[in-house]
Amino acid sequence: MRGIGVRARSLVSLLFLVAGCAAPLNPSTLEASDPGSARAAAYAVLTHLAEGRIEAAAALSNEPQARLEVLREYRAAIGDEAFRRVFAQYLDPANRIVAELAIGRHRLLVWQLARAGGHIAGQYYVEADGRFLMDERPSEARSQLRRALEDYRRQAGR
Numbered sequence: 001m002r003g004i005g006v007r008a009r010s011l012v013s014l015l016f017l018v019a020g021c022a023a024p025l026n027p028s029t030l031e032a033s034d035p036g037s038a039r040a041a042a043y044a045v046l047t048h049l050a051e052g053r054i055e056a057a058a059a060l061s062n063e064p065q066a067r068l069e070v071l072r073e074y075r076a077a078i079g080d081e082a083f084r085r086v087f088a089q090y091l092d093p094a095n096r097i098v099a100e101l102a103i104g105r106h107r108l109l110v111w112q113l114a115r116a117g118g119h120i121a122g123q124y125y126v127e128a129d130g131r132f133l134m135d136e137r138p139s140e141a142r143s144q145l146r147r148a149l150e151d152y153r154r155q156a157g158r
Contacts, residue, residue, distance in 0.1 A: 025103045025104075025140065025141060025144045026103075027101035027102060027103050027108070027144065027145060027148050028101070028102050028103075029099060029100065029101060029102075030100040030101070030102050030107070031100075032097070032100075034100075036102065036127075037100055037107075038100065038107035038109060038125035038127075038132040039097060039100065039109065040132075041060065041125055041131065041132035041133070041134075042097075042109050042123055042125065042132075043091070044060060045057050045060050045123075045134060046087055046088075046090045046091055047091065048060070049071070049083075049084070049087035050084055050087045050088035050090075050091055051084065052075075052080060052083065052084050054068060054071040054072065054075065055068060057071065058071055060133055060134060061133055061134040061136055062126055062128060062133045062134065062135060062136055062137055063136035063137060066136060067134060067136060089113060089115055089116065090111060090113070090121075092114075092115055094114040094115055095111060095112065095113045095114055095115060095116075096111070096112055096114075097109050097110065097111055098110050098111070098112045098120075099152065101145055101148050103141040103144055103145060104141055105126050105127040105128070105141075106124070106125070106126050106127075106135060106139065106141040106142055106145060107124070107125040107126070107127075107132065107135075107145075108122055108123070108124055108125075108145040108146075108148060108149060109122065109123045109125065110122055110149060110152055111123070112156075118156075120149070120152060120153045120156050122145075122146075122149040124142055124145060124146075126142075
């Protein structure tokens with residue numbers, strides 16, 4: 001009987017541990033001037049893409065080979081001029097970052113694209129070795145940020 005009690009206590013402890021890990025992470029909001037902001041990295045990536053330098057942009061990813069392949073496929077599908085135009089729109093002064101959310105080392109930049117009917121777009125970044133890279137890897141923080149982007153779109157009605 002006593003062994004069952006120990007096992008039951010261990011199981012309950014394990015369930016609390018798992019439940020604690022599954023608890024939602026609450027993103028914090030960063031200002032543009034915050035030293036933990038990923039905005040400079042985003043502008044660097046977008047500048048490379050708007051100028052057609054996909055290798056340089058892919059190098060700013062935590063999965064550079066995978067990102068390079070995706071960018072090559074996208075450029076091949078729509079053509080070089082359209083590719084550059086798609087990414088240059090982010091740099092248009094009418095478009096702006098309306099929020100930056102952070103969970104630990106992970107960032108979500110929320111863009112409102114005025115030239116695209118106010119479309120709300122998101123970019124994911126992660127801090128690695130003192131710099132921000134495009135975040136290509138699944139994680140709980142990224143999933144929480146994706147849900148925050150969905151909430152933002154719902155609230156904005158887009």
